[in-house]
Amino acid sequence: MRVLVTGGGGFLGSELARQLLAEDIEVLVLGRRFYPHLPAEICQVRADIRDAPAVSDAFSGCDAVFHAAAVPGIWGPASMFRAINVRGTENVINACLDNHIDKLIFTSTPSVVFAGGDMENSDESVPYPNHYLSEYARTKAEAERLVLESNGHSGLLTVALRPHLIWGAGDPHLVPRLLKRARSGRLVQVGRGHNKVDLVHVKNAARAHIQAWRALGENPAKVAGRCYFISDRQPVRLWGWVDELLKSVGLPTVRRSVPLGAAYAAGAVLEAVYGLFGIGKEPPMTRFLAQQLGTSHYFNITRAVEDFGYQLLMPPEEGFRELIRSLLDRPAG
Numbered sequence: 001m002r003v004l005v006t007g008g009g010g011f012l013g014s015e016l017a018r019q020l021l022a023e024d025i026e027v028l029v030l031g032r033r034f035y036p037h038l039p040a041e042i043c044q045v046r047a048d049i050r051d052a053p054a055v056s057d058a059f060s061g062c063d064a065v066f067h068a069a070a071v072p073g074i075w076g077p078a079s080m081f082r083a084i085n086v087r088g089t090e091n092v093i094n095a096c097l098d099n100h101i102d103k104l105i106f107t108s109t110p111s112v113v114f115a116g117g118d119m120e121n122s123d124e125s126v127p128y129p130n131h132y133l134s135e136y137a138r139t140k141a142e143a144e145r146l147v148l149e150s151n152g153h154s155g156l157l158t159v160a161l162r163p164h165l166i167w168g169a170g171d172p173h174l175v176p177r178l179l180k181r182a183r184s185g186r187l188v189q190v191g192r193g194h195n196k197v198d199l200v201h202v203k204n205a206a207r208a209h210i211q212a213w214r215a216l217g218e219n220p221a222k223v224a225g226r227c228y229f230i231s232d233r234q235p236v237r238l239w240g241w242v243d244e245l246l247k248s249v250g251l252p253t254v255r256r257s258v259p260l261g262a263a264y265a266a267g268a269v270l271e272a273v274y275g276l277f278g279i280g281k282e283p284p285m286t287r288f289l290a291q292q293l294g295t296s297h298y299f300n301i302t303r304a305v306e307d308f309g310y311q312l313l314m315p316p317e318e319g320f321r322e323l324i325r326s327l328l329d330r331p332a333g
Contacts, residue, residue, distance in 0.1 A: 007069030009035035191294030215308035235298035
């Protein structure tokens with residue numbers, strides 16, 4: 001069995017590659033550079049997801065593909081998000097078809113159905129919205145639709161997973177951003193602080209991908225062509241979780257707050273100014289970020305549990321203790 005992971009040098013992709021390797025599966029990762037943190041047993045293929053011939057060559061001889069490569073973030077040129085998240089996904093689908101690969105597991109996001117406002121215990125019946133607050137969400141939604149619509153073409157079976165706010169030791173995105181803002185005194189609570197959100201530990205997100213892949217082989221009629229929310233099962237009160245994180249690493253808890261409406265308005269103004277003057281760096285607030293920080297967004301994962309037996313590999317409490325140990329052992333940055 002030979003599988004390939006696009007974005008295999010990233011946070012989720014690396015964990016996924018390691019878990020596959022632990023099951024004695026031959027693993028290849030595709031990325032734009034060499035990743036020294038990956039085990040030597042994992043074969044690394046250097047290629048750009050936007051280079052269709054290179055992607056097709058890399059997929060030769062593979063039995064399955066996990067497509068985790070994407071441009072994350074809440075700011076940047078629309079052309080960049082489209083080139084990697086949409087065109088890159090088209091290249092992945094075509095490479096699977098060209099190489100007669102019959103299983104494609106796509107890493108999506110709940111943002112594909114998020115247009116602002118609370119989402120409480122929402123399930124996969126929620127439709128795609130008519131408008132989006134970020135190019136990331138817009139392009140990931142388009143990519144997800146491409147993947148699901150390709151299911152059944154030339155024998156290709158596809159599935160899309162929507163893990164929400166991936167965290168854990170080694171996280172290069174969520175936790176570092178929170179700590180950086182807290183240390184600079186720029187971390188401000190948006191809203192009243194009662195909003196609940198889903199998180200998913202990186203080990204649980206990776207395990208869900210493998211479970212969905214297995215199900216594509218064992219019960220394709222039930223899983224193929226479907227999307228699934230993935231989480232740590234129970235939502236957390238976002239700002240309570242943030243305060244616990246800060247206290248655990250010796251930082252003051254969040255003491256300032258701003259109403260959601262004011263944060264949203266500020267985000268709209270900043271987006272307009274940054275766009276007008278072509279400022280490349282991310283604004284301190286955007287409409288999408290305000291909504292993410294000030295609303296509830298947690299999801300019903302019953303479909304994942306019933307369709308492919310999704311189970312937690314890492315209990316959240318244990319994962320949090322591991323995260324704190326890793327942060328206390330690391331120099332402040």
